[in-house]
Amino acid sequence: MKHVTVNDYARLLLSVTQETAGSKLDETVRKVLDLMHARGDAALAQKLPEAVLRMASMDGNEVMVTMATEDDRIKTAAAKALDRREEEICLATDPSLIAGATVRVGHTVIDASLSGTLKRLSTHLFKS
Numbered sequence: 001m002k003h004v005t006v007n008d009y010a011r012l013l014l015s016v017t018q019e020t021a022g023s024k025l026d027e028t029v030r031k032v033l034d035l036m037h038a039r040g041d042a043a044l045a046q047k048l049p050e051a052v053l054r055m056a057s058m059d060g061n062e063v064m065v066t067m068a069t070e071d072d073r074i075k076t077a078a079a080k081a082l083d084r085r086e087e088e089i090c091l092a093t094d095p096s097l098i099a100g101a102t103v104r105v106g107h108t109v110i111d112a113s114l115s116g117t118l119k120r121l122s123t124h125l126f127k128s
Contacts, residue, residue, distance in 0.1 A: 006044040009036055010051035011062065011090050026042040064090045064104040068113065078103070 013032050020028050023093075038040055065078050070093050079086045082105065097113035111117075 004039065004041060006047045006051045007087070008090070009041070009044060011064075013048065017099055028102055029036055062090060062104075062106070063088055064092065064117055065093050066092045066097065066104075067101040068095060068099050074101070 009032065012035075013029065016032065017025055017028050033045060036045055036048075051057050052090070063078060063082055063084055065074055067074060070091075072091070075089045075091055078089050081090075096115060098115045098118075099112035100116070100117065102111045102113055104108060
């Protein structure tokens, strides 16, 4: 099982609660806390509020790299290419990308995934 830091949980919490409000927000936060507990990371919950505030104050400049398969070498390469510290790069996997990756820096998204390419090709071919 991959080691997960409090910053990873803070990023997760921020991303899943971004468009959530009311009772759904409480339920979503509870799910993240349940995940932390299930992974044996319940002790990190005390540090979570501070980490969330720190992540939220990064002003949208976090770098999120989502890949079809896990590859930790990407973090080093992305940090170097974007002139960032490795701590500023968040990695995630999404098998639905098929191959390749998406990179989000703040509000800018670069989709270099196979699924994104196929979607753009389909849109272009079936455009009336």
